[in-house]
Amino acid sequence: MCAVGTGPDDLGARVEFPTTTPEETIRRVVEFFRERGKREKLSAVGVASFGPIDLHPGSPHFGYITSTPKPGWQNTDLVGPLRRALGVPVGFDTDVNGAALAEGLWGAAQKLDSFVYVTIGTGIGGGGVVEKKLIHGALHPEMGHMNVAHDWRQDPFAGVCPFHGDCWEGLCSGPAIEKRWGKKAEELPADHPAWELEAHYLALGVMNLVSTLSPQRIILGGGVMRHQELFPLARQKTVELLKGYIQIPEITERIDEYIVPPKLGENAGVLGAIALALGC
Amino acid sequence: MCAVGTGPDDLGARVEFPTTTPEETIRRVVEFFRERGKREKLSAVGVASFGPIDLHPGSPHFGYITSTPKPGWQNTDLVGPLRRALGVPVGFDTDVNGAALAEGLWGAAQKLDSFVYVTIGTGIGGGGVVEKKLIHGALHPEMGHMNVAHDWRQDPFAGVCPFHGDCWEGLCSGPAIEKRWGKKAEELPADHPAWELEAHYLALGVMNLVSTLSPQRIILGGGVMRHQELFPLARQKTVELLKGYIQIPEITERIDEYIVPPKLGENAGVLGAIALALGC
Numbered sequence: 052m053c054a055v056g057t058g059p060d061d062l063g064a065r066v067e068f069p070t071t072t073p074e075e076t077i078r079r080v081v082e083f084f085r086e087r088g089k090r091e092k093l094s095a096v097g098v099a100s101f102g103p104i105d106l107h108p109g110s111p112h113f114g115y116i117t118s119t120p121k122p123g124w125q126n127t128d129l130v131g132p133l134r135r136a137l138g139v140p141v142g143f144d145t146d147v148n149g150a151a152l153a154e155g156l157w158g159a160a161q162k163l164d165s166f167v168y169v170t171i172g173t174g175i176g177g178g179g180v181v182e183k184k185l186i187h188g189a190l191h192p193e194m195g196h197m198n199v200a201h202d203w204r205q206d207p208f209a210g211v212c213p214f215h216g217d218c219w220e221g222l223c224s225g226p227a228i229e230k231r232w233g234k235k236a237e238e239l240p241a242d243h244p245a246w247e248l249e250a251h252y253l254a255l256g257v258m259n260l261v262s263t264l265s266p267q268r269i270i271l272g273g274g275v276m277r278h279q280e281l282f283p284l285a286r287q288k289t290v291e292l293l294k295g296y297i298q299i300p301e302i303t304e305r306i307d308e309y310i311v312p313p314k315l316g317e318n319a320g321v322l323g324a325i326a327l328a329l330g331c
Numbered sequence: 332m333c334a335v336g337t338g339p340d341d342l343g344a345r346v347e348f349p350t351t352t353p354e355e356t357i358r359r360v361v362e363f364f365r366e367r368g369k370r371e372k373l374s375a376v377g378v379a380s381f382g383p384i385d386l387h388p389g390s391p392h393f394g395y396i397t398s399t400p401k402p403g404w405q406n407t408d409l410v411g412p413l414r415r416a417l418g419v420p421v422g423f424d425t426d427v428n429g430a431a432l433a434e435g436l437w438g439a440a441q442k443l444d445s446f447v448y449v450t451i452g453t454g455i456g457g458g459g460v461v462e463k464k465l466i467h468g469a470l471h472p473e474m475g476h477m478n479v480a481h482d483w484r485q486d487p488f489a490g491v492c493p494f495h496g497d498c499w500e501g502l503c504s505g506p507a508i509e510k511r512w513g514k515k516a517e518e519l520p521a522d523h524p525a526w527e528l529e530a531h532y533l534a535l536g537v538m539n540l541v542s543t544l545s546p547q548r549i550i551l552g553g554g555v556m557r558h559q560e561l562f563p564l565a566r567q568k569t570v571e572l573l574k575g576y577i578q579i580p581e582i583t584e585r586i587d588e589y590i591v592p593p594k595l596g597e598n599a600g601v602l603g604a605i606a607l608a609l610g611c
């Protein structure tokens with residue numbers, strides 16, 4: 052998905068094409084921006100990419116997608132071809148770090164120093180800001196792959212993560228719901244026990260984000276969270292699981308403003324890329 | 332524990348007295364620094380405190396210990412009395428954030444932008460640095476209270492955390508070892524199955540720190556980690572649990588330098604306080 056603009060109030064039409072081979076996909080991206088660059092001056096390009104990616108400025112593979120399971124995309128240089136073809140600086144980060152940045156600039160986390168954005172969909176991914184800086188460190192967060200208190204006696208489902216089985220993503224992503232109950236999430240009625248269990252796993256993950264990052268807000272997006280009834284359930288279960296240990300008004304008094312949906316909706320992806328371009 | 336100095340190479344004798352009532356304890360701290368202040372000029376005081384504490388500069392309770400279970404210490408102003416009595420700036424943070432800062436300045440995390448310090452002892456606490464800044468956010472991390480994949484079928488022990496039962500601290504702290512096996516950790520022989528299980532829980536916690544914070548190094552200190560044989564075991568189990576998903580040389584090639592003991596040993600506490608004073 053590509054677009055040209057400077058923010059949510061200045062965002063041109065999004066253009067979308069399928070992620071096929073790296074060569075073809077990058078060629079189409081370059082064509083799009085070359086064409087648009089004839090009409091308006093491009094100052095920078097931002098790329099909010101699926102991962103894992105190499106973000107070390109000194110690394111010979113900086114700007115590459117690295118060990119992804121996506122066929123054909125291992126060790127693919129994204130930044131190099133775009134910079135060479137377009138002649139502008141390229142901002143680069145994970146899709147979720149980009150979305151977190153965009154929610155901080157224009158969305159659900161404005162004016163906060165420290166927050167987390169998590170998407171719960173075909174997988175679970177998370178990006179975060181600590182003291183106004185995106186979390187990178189050795190790589191970048193892979194929040195979906197944390198382990199959580201899976202009680203096999205209550206829930207004998209083995210999980211769907213091809214790496215870890217019952218990590219957070221393995222138990223709580225869209226495919227986990229579908230495999231556990233034999234039906235897609237959107238086909239499950241609102242009173243199905245799936246939702247209570249889903250909220251429980253959401254809360255376990257949220258509890259670990261609170262314990263490790265102490266964010267000022269947690270934004271939960273992605274396809275699964277379009278089931279809005281999950282928000283009150285997940286909030287309630289988070290408060291229950293924390294057992295009063297974390298005494299902060301964000302949790303004890305304002306949980307409705309603590310665990311929230313994103314505000315940028317379908318534009319979170321391209322706005323994330325634009326936020327990364329603005330940071331160049 | 333109190334000391335005067337500017338770092339590990341300039342650290343006067345530590346003075347230690349028991350934590351009794353807030354009044355008596357703060358009075359003895361003030362006396363110690365007043366007495367020392369007659370001989371050398373104090374520029375600032377740092378306090379690396381047990382928590383939870385209030386670190387919000389604008390809060391009416393900034394500088395207080397807040398909801399601690401320690402009798403008599405709830406809602407105790409630490410920073411106010413010290414600043415009034417000593418007339419110097421007071422740096423204030425959690426003991427583990429202080430220790431993390433000190434390990435970054437002088438110890439096992441020098442020159443790193445992003446790392447975590449965890450102490451595994453009578454409880455589990457952790458502090459962290461992301462992009463050179465201590466993690467604060469809504470409060471401060473409470474890493475011991477994350478949940479981990481406790482498999483009740485393999486380990487029916489309910490945990491010792493008074494709040495959460497089988498959180499990381501509940502399963503993996505010194506008191507957890509003692510209660511699970513009916514013996515203090517130091518009385519268990521090196522070939523006791525306790526160590527394998529302990530390393531497993533250490534690795535589950537480490538895996539969650541890697542997933543959420545992506546640190547460049549994880550320092551494990553505290554009384555339990557004096558059992559040095561835990562380090563190779565915990566490293567091996569961390570690599571096994573990650574299942575090759577996180578492909579970074581820190582983990583795939585240099586795990587011995589990734590999960591390490593602290594370097595400041597018994598001085599980590601006072602050096603943490605000095606690091607906080609230096610930041611004033």
